[in-house]
Amino acid sequence: MKSILNFNVRNLCFVFVMLVVQCAFAQDRTITGTVTDNKQEPLIGVNVVVKGNTSVGAITDLNGKYSLSVPEGKATLVFSYIGYVTQEVSVGSRNTVDVVLVDDAQALDEVVVVGYGVVKKRDLVGSIASVKSQDITAVPTSNVLESMQGKIAGLDMTRSSGQPGSAFNFTIRGNRSLTASNAPLILVDGIAYGTDIDINPNDVESIEVLKDASTTAIYGSRGANGVILVTTKKGKEGKAKVDFNAYWGPSFSTNLPKVNNTEQYVAMRREAMRAVGQWNSPADDGVIWDAVALERIKNNVNTDWYDLIMDDATTQNYQVSISGGTDATKVSFSLDYFDETGILIGDDFDRFNGRINVSQRIMKGMEAGASALFTTSTRNAAPNNVFHAAQTKEPYGVPFNEDGSLNKYPFTGSGATDINMLFNQDKNNYVDETKSNRFFGTLFLNWEIIKGLQFRTNFGYDLQNSRNGHFEGVNSTFVESNKGLAKVSKNETHSTAWTWENTLTYTKDFDIHSLTAMVGHSMSKSSSEDTYAEGKGLSFEQSLFHNLDGTQQDYALSSTLTESSMLSYFARLNYKLLDKYLLTATLRADGSSVLAKGNRWGYFPSVAVAWRMKDEHFLSSVDEISDLKLRLSYGLSGNSAVSPYQTTGGLSKTIYEFGTVPAYGYRPYSMANLELQWEKTRVLNFGVDFGLFNNRVYATIDAYKTWTSDLLLPMILPGHTGFTEVISNVGKTETRGIDLSINTVNFDTKDFKWTTDLTFSANKEEITALNTNQNDVGSGWFIGSPTKVFYDYEKIGIWQTSEAAEAAKYGQEPGDIKVRDQTNDGAIDANNDRKVLGQQTPKWTAGLNNRFEYKGWELSFFLYARVGHLIQNEAAANFNPSGWNNSIACDYWTPENPTNAYPRPNFNKNESMLYKSTLAYCKGNFLKIKDITFGYSFPKQMISKLNMSKLRIYTTLKNFFTFSAVDDYDPERGGSNSYPMTKQVVFGINVSF
Template identity: 30%
Template sequence: MSTLMATEISAQIKPIDQTFVRLAKTEGQLLEIFKDIESRTDYRFVYPAEIIEDKSQITVKTRRQSVNDILVDVGTAANLRFKQVDNAIYVAKLEKAVDEGKIEISIEMAAISGKVTDENGEPIPGATILIEGKNTGTATDIDGRYQIDVSEGDVLVFSFIGYNSQRIVVGNQQTIDIVLLEDTSSLDEVVVIGYGTQKKVNLTGAVSTINVGKEAETRPITSLSAGLSGLAAGLHVNQGSGRPGNDGATLRIRGQGTLNNANPLVIIDGAIGNMNHLNPQDVESISVLKDAASAAIYGSRAANGVILITTKQGSSGEFKVNYNTFFSSAQPSNVVETVSNYANYMELINEGFSNSDPNANPIFSQEKINEWRNNEGGDPLKYPNTQWVDEVFQKNIVQNHNLSFSGGSETIKFFGSFGYLDNPGIIERSGYERYTARINLEAELKPWLTLGTQLNGVVANTDIGTNQINSVFTYAGASTPGMILRSPDGRYGGPNNPEDDPQSNNVLHNLNSQMGDIKHNKLSSRFYGKLRPIKGLSVEGSFNYTLDDYMEYAQPVFNNRWDFYTNTISRNAVGRTSVRYENTKDYNYFMDGLVRYDGEAAGKLTYNLMAGASQEYYKNAWFQASKFDLIDPALSVLDAATLDAAANGNASDWSMRSFFGRMNLGWDDKYLFEANIRRDGTSRFAKGSRRWGVFPSFSAGWRISEEDFFNASWLPNLKVRASYGSLGNNAVGNYEYQAVYDAANYVLNNSLYVGFAQTALSNAALTWESTYISNIGLDFDLFDFKFGGSIEAFDKVTKNILIDLPAPLVVGNASIPKQNAAEVQNRGIELNLNYRDQVGEFEYRIGGNFTFVDNRVTRYKGDERTISGSNLIQEGYAINTQYILKTNRLIQTQADLDLVSQMIADAPIDPSTGNQRNPFAAYGTPTLGDFLYEDTNADGLINDEDRVAVGHGTAPRVSYGINLGFNWKGFDFSALLQGTSGLQSIWNDLYHTTGVRWGYQVNQEIAEERWYEGRTDATYPRLLNYVDTRNLRASDFWLQNKAYMRLKNVQLGYTIPREVTQRFKIETFRVYGSLENYLTFTQYKGFDPEVSGTQYPTLKQALLGLNISF
C-alpha cells in the first residue's frame, strides 16, 4: 500500500495497444517475430515449446504500428491468442481457426482501490477518479473510498472542486491512497496591472480580469471590444453596430464620467493601442483597472479607466500548433416591419394627408389603388408589393481561421499566429476581409539580460459600399413598396406608379452607386529589454512604433432606374465620371524606461519599489484628391481624368512626457499598502503650470483571514481594501488653448484674395479634467474556494470638465474657446460572485456580475440648461436625461373632446391684451386621434414649458452578466446572459412615426394600431402629414424602455478522447456549435436596444467551430 502526494509517477509498462514499433522484416518465423518485438520493447513472450516448432513464414507489416496490431496479424496467420500481464505476453493455441480481426488479445485488468482524503486526513466524498484519455471513471463514496478496474500504464486523474488534481500512473499497485491538497490557485493567481503584475491576493485596487483566451477560442468573436460584454463588473459594453469591420463596441467603466470623450485608455502589451485592431485569438487576458489606486500609474490618460491587454506568449517546452476555425450564418437580431401591400400603403398616405387637410386632393387616385388591389396576385414586376427587409438582407457565411504556434527553451520563447476573417455582411456591398499576423519573441541572452520583440500586422480590405451602409436604413425608409428594388435580370427599379414620388429611393441602387475599395493596414512593433544586475533590481526599457494607414479609392457608377409598369427607363444613368483618393496616416512613437527593486526586511516586510519615465508622440496626416471627366471609366488613376482637379489636406500632432512611481508594502501577508504617483505634461495645454498635472493615489488592504484570531475554516480568504486618488483626462483637441486660423477668401479692390482668418479664440487657462475616486471593497472565498466573489462601492467625481460657456460680448465669427467649468459625479456598487462544484464526473459552475451606477451633473451652467433634441444637460440630473412632454391621453371619445373644450374655456387671460389665451396655440388644438399633453406647470397653457425631466439618461444604471456551464465525459456546455436596465430614449424616426410622407415607408404596427374615425381603442394617434408635428413632439408616449436581457452566447462542445486522437498525433480535437445574440428579451420595438437610430443592426449568429492542437 502506498500513500502518494506527487502529481505524477513514472510509467512502468504501457499496454500493448499504446506501444508502437517498426519491425525489421516483412516475413519471419514466430520466434523471430517475438524476438524482434522483445528487442524493441520491455515485453517478454511466454509460450509452450510446441508453439515455436511451427517454422512457417508469417507475413507482417513493417510500417510503424502498435504491438497489439502486429499480434492481430500474427494470431490470424498462426491461429494464436495473446494475453498481456504486466510486461509478459502469454501465447496460447486456439482450438479452431477464426476470422481475421477476431483474434483474442486481452490486456490484464486489475482492480485498484483506495481512499481519497484531505491534508487533515478527512475523507473526500464525491471525488472523481478518471482514466486519462478514456471515458471511464468512478467517484469516492461517503467515506472517500473507491475501486476502479485499470490496466498497468493507465493514468488515473484524481480531482475535486477546491483541490489540486493529481495524476497517478498505474504500476503494479493494488491500493492507491491519495491526499488531495487544497487549491489556492485563486490566491496565487497573478493579475496584470500597470507596469507590472501582482498576486491577486495582494491587490488593494479595484481590478477585474477576463480570460479572453478561452472566450475567443470558443465564440465567434471578430471584434475584441464587442466580445467583452457581460464578462466583468463595472464594464459596460454597448455594440452600436453590427457592420463588418466596424462592429467594435463603446466601452464605459463605471459610467460616463465626463461630458467629453469618456473612452477608457487601452494598453496592449505595455503600449497604447486600439483593441479592435487585434486578432481576438491572440489575446491571453484582459485586466480592467477601475479605481484610482489601480489606474493612477497612467495619470492623465486614466480618468475613464484603463483596459490592459496581454497577448499570448511563448513558453518553454514542446513545439505546439493550434488551429481554430468557425463558420457562422448571421441575420439581424430584429427587424422593423413596414407596410408592404402597396394598395394599403396608398390608402394610408391619402388618409394622413386628408387628416391634416380635408380639402386637399388625395396623393393617390382611387383608380390606382383599385388597380393594384385587383392585381395583387398578378405580375410582380408590374404590380410589386415590396417588403424592403426581404430584399436588402441576405444570407452569407462568415468564416474565421486562426493558426498559432508556440514553444521554446529555457532561454528562448516564442509565439506566432496568423488569422483570416471573411465577413460578407448581411447587406450586399458591406463585405470585410482581414488578415492578421503576430510574432512575440523573448530571449534570455544572459542570466542578467533579456531582450524581446512583439510585432503585429493587420491588413484589412473593405467593400467601398460600406460608405453607404450608414444611410442604407435611411434610404430604405425613404422608399415605397410600389417599387422593384432589383429585377431578376439585374435592373434597378423606380416607382411603378406615376403618382408616386419619382425621387423615392432605391437602396440597392444606392449601394451600387460606387466602385472602388478601402484598404486599412496597421503595423505595431515593440522592442524591449530587461537588465538584472543584482538580486531584486531590474532595469527595463521599451520602444514602440505604430503606423495606421487608411486608403480609400472611389468612382461613381451610373445605373439606370426602370419603370417596370411600362418597362421603360424612368431615370437615365448620367453623370460626370470622376475619381477620388483619400489617405490618412497615424503615427505613434512611444518609449519608456523604469527601475524596479524587490526586497524583504525584518522577516515579515516585503516591498516593491518602481520609478519610471515615458515619452510619446502622435501625428496625423490626411489628404484627399479628386478629378473629373475620365478619359475612360476603366481607368482609375488621377492622371486619367482631365478637369476640375481638387486637393486638400492637413496634419496635426501632439506629445506627452510623464514621470511615475509606485511603492508596494506588505507586512506578514496581512497588511497591505500601495502608493502611486504620476506627473504628466502635454502639448495640448499652454506652457507653464497648467501644462503639467500630478495624479497621486493611495490604497490599503487587510487580509483578515490570515489573522491568528480568525479561525473560520469555511472562509479561507477574506480581505477588505480601500483606496483614494486622482486621475486626469487630456482627451481634448490638440490646439484647444491656442488661437486657430484657417484659409478664407476676401475681396480687396474688386479682386479676390486668399488669406488667413482667426476661427477660434485662445484660452491659455485650459487645464486637465481631474477625476477623484474613492473605493472600498471586500474580497472573499468560502467552502474550500468553491464559492467566491467581491463587493465594491465607489464614488467618482470629475471636475474641471471642458464645456462651452456663454461669453458676455463677442464681435466677429471666431468660436468661443472651451473652459474648465463642469462637474459630474458617478456613485455605484459592484458585485461579482462565482460558484463551482462537481458531482462525480459532472463539474458545473455558475457566476455573475452586477453593476449599479447613479450619474449626476453636479456643476454646469448654473440655472442654464442645454437641450439637444430630447436630451437635457442640467445640474442635478443625469447626462442626457430625457426632457419631454407628458401625455395625458389619446383623444378618442366625446368625453375626451369635452375635456379639451373645458381647457379652452378655463384658459388664462393675456394681461397685455385682456383677451383669453388659446391654450393650444403652440402645437394646435387637439381633436379626435390626437394627443392631449399634460399641463405640468399648471399655467393653463400647453407648450414647451410643460416639458419635464424623465428617467436617468441614455446610459444604463444597471448592467449585469450571468454565466454558467458544465463539463461531463468530454462534453462541455456554457451559456452567457447579459443585460442592462434603467435607460430610456425617444424612438420617433422615419421607421416609427405617425407622420406620413410621399415616397416614404409606413410602419406596419402603427398602421394596424392607429386611430381612425369610429375607433376608440387605438394605441397610436391618427396619421398626419409629416409637417404637422402635433403628435410627434418628444413625449413619454414615444419614450422607449431600452432595458434588455440577451442570451449572448450558448454553446455545446465535445472533445474526442485523447486515446483516439493520439493515434493521429493530435493532442486535442474539439468540435462545437454555438449561438450568439440569438435571443433578446426587451420591450424596445426598434432594430436593437443597443443600436441608436438607423444604424447597421447587431446580428444573431449560428455557427459550427473546431479547435485542434498538435
C-alpha cells in the same frame, strides 16, 4: 483523400478491437482507501481515476473513502479536488492507498497584469477584473473585446451596428465627461493601441480591466476612464506546438421594422385624406393616386424592399499558430484571416493578421525580445440610406423590368423620378471602400542588475495608413443632391506614434516585511496627417475614385497635420506586513505639449490598503471560508480631453474684397485659453474578495464613488470680444455604483462539471455643476441628471373624441398626440413643459454564464441584460401622418379605433404635427441569450494516434434570442435606421499538434 480516410478508419477499428480484447483478458483487483486534508479531515467528492483510463474511477463518500477496481500490473491513481493540488500515486502491489491532499494556493498565486508589472492575485489591492485565454476564445468573436461583454462587472459594452467590422461602444463605470471621450485607455503589451482592436482573439493571453484610481493613477492623465491591458501570447519552453482554429457560419438580421404592405399603406393614405375631407370611399381613390399606381394597387403589387436590399451573409475565420522554444529562446508566430459579408448587398469586410513574438536570453539575468503585428483590411460599405428608403418608399413600386433588369424609376406620382434604391448596390454606381494597413511593434530588454533589482526598457512603434475612396455615380440615388453629376472623393490618413518607457524595480523580503518599489520614465509622440479631395462631374465613371483630376467642378481640398507629445515620471510602492496587511501607493507626473506653457504638468497620486482577514488567527481555522480580503483605495487620475492646439487661438481662411478684387486672408475663429487643464477624476473604492468551500464559491464586490471636475465646456462670451464662446474647465459630475462578480463550481465529479459565472453592475451618474450653474438645454445637460438624457415633451396618449373640447384649448383635435401639461397652466410651451424623460445609459447590467461538461461533451450559454434606460425608435419617429411616404405598420388612431398608440394620419400634417418626436421614446430594457455553444473534445487516447493533443468541434448560436418590449430593432443597438444587428450560426474546429 479517400485512401487516407480509409487508413484512419482501419487504424481506429484496430485500436478499438485491441481495447476490447485487453478488457476481456485483463485481471482486475480492488483498491480502497481514504482521502483527507492536511488536518486529517475527510474530503467528500474527490475524483479518483486510473491514469490513462479515466473510464475507471470513483468518488469519495461522506467519510472520504473510495473503492475501485484496477487492472493487474502497473497502475497509477489520480486524485483531484477543487482547491487542492492534484496528486498521482502509484499503486504497486498495495490494495489500500490512503492520500492526504494539500491546499492548492495556485488560484490566489495566479499572476495578474497591472500597470508596468504583474502581481499575485492574493496581493491585489486595487479593483481589477481579468479574462484569460480560454474564456476569450470560448466563443468565436471577430473583436477580442467582445469576449468581455457581460463578463466584467462595471464594463458596459454594446456593438454599434451589425455592419461587418463595426466597432464596440464601451465605458467602465459609466460616463464622467460631457464633451470628451469616455472610452477607456487600451494598451497592448504595455503600449497604447487605440479603441479599434483588430487583433485576433486567439493571439491574446489575457485581458485585465483596471477600474479604480489605485490601478489607473499610474497612467495619469489618460486613466480616468479606466484602463484595459491586453497581453498577447508568448512562446514557451518545450516542443513546438501547432494550433489550427477555424469557424464558418451564416448570418441573419435580427429585428427589422415592420413596414406597411400595399393593403396597409393604401388604408393609411385613405385615412389621411379622409381626415381632411377629401376621401370617403374607394370611388375617391383617383384624388390620391394616378392611373399607374391604381393599376398596381388593383393587381396587388406588393414589394418587400427590405428583402431586396438584403442577402445571405457569412462569417469565416482561419488561424494557425506555432509556438515553442528552449530555455534560452522562445518564439510564437501566427497567421489569421477573417472575412465577413454583410446582410446588406455590397457590404463586406476582410482582415489579415500576421504576428511574431521572439524572446532571447542574452546572459544570466538578461533577456531581450521583440514582437510585431501586421494588419491589413478592406471594408466595402454599402450606403445605409437604403434602409430608410426601404421603410419609406411605396410598397407597390416595381423594382425590375420584364426582362429581369433593374427598373430605374420604379415609383409613381411625385416619386416617379426617384431612382431605384437597388441601383446604389451596383458597384458601377456606388463605392465606399476603405483600405487600412497597420504595423505595431515592440522591443524590450529585461536586466536583473543584482538580486532583487530589475531594469526594463520597452519601446513601441505604431504605424497606420488608411485610404477611403468614395464614388457616387449618375445612376445612384445621390444624383439629385450632386446636381446631376457623378461625385468622387478620396481621404488618406497617415499616422505614427512611438512610446519609450523605462522602469527600475526593487524587490526585497526581510523578516515580516515585503517591499516592492518601482520608478519609471515615459516619453511618447504621435503625429497624424490627413488629406482630403473631392470633385464632381467625372468624365469617365469607370475610373471610380481613382481619377480625381477627371472631375470638372465643385472641387474641395483640405489637409491637416496634428502632433502631440508627452513626458512622464511615475513611481509605485507595494508593501506587505506579515503577508496580510497590504499597502500600495502610486504617483505619476505628466507633462503634455497640448497644454500651454506654465500649465503643462499634472500630478496624479493614489493610495490603497488591503487586509487579508482570512490569515488572522480567528479565521484561519474556519474551513468554510477559504479566502477573505478587504480593500480600500483613493486616488486621482485624468482625462486627456484637451485637443492639440485647443489652448491657442485658431485661424481660418476667409475671403474679403480688396477694392474690386477678392483677396484671401485669415481670421481668428476661436479664442485662446492658456489656462486649460485636463479633466480630473477622484475615485473612492471599497472592495471585498471572499472564497467559500475551498473557493468553490468566489466573489468580488466593489462599491465606488467618483468626483470629476474641470470638465471642458463652452463658456459664453460678451459680444464685444468678437467671439461667441471659449472652452473652459467649468463643469463637474459624480458617479457611484456597485460591481459584483461571483464564480461558482456547482458540481465537479469524475465525469460531470458545472460552473457558473455571474456579474452585476449598477451605476448612477449625475451632473453637479455647469457653467454659471444653469442647465444647458441645447446640449441636453441638466444639473442633477445623468450625463446623457432624453429631454422632450411627455406623451400620455392620444386625444379622444370625448376630449375634443379640452384638446381645442391646446390647439389640437381628436387623433392628435396628447402630452402632459407639466405646469397645468392650460398651455404647452417648450420652456416649461418639457422634462427629462430618462437616461440613455442603463441603470444596471448583468451577465450570467453557465458551462456544463460531461466527459468530452460541453454545453454553455451566456445571458446578458441591460435595464433602466430609454432608446429612440427612429422608425416610430419617422411615422408619416400625411401618407406621402410609407411608415411602420402601427396601431394609429381613427374614429373607429380610439387607440392611444399612434396619432391619426392627416394629409395636412407631417413635420408640422405637434409633438411627433415623442413617438420615438421607448424602454431599452432587454435580456439576451447572447450565445449558446455545444461542443465535443475527442479523447486524447484516440487523437494521440494522429499526433494531436487536442481535437474539438463545436457549434454556436450567437445573438439569437432577445426578450424586450422593442420589436422593431435590436435594443442593444438602439432604434436608428442604420445597419441592423445580426445573429449567427457558427461551426468551428480547434486542433492542436
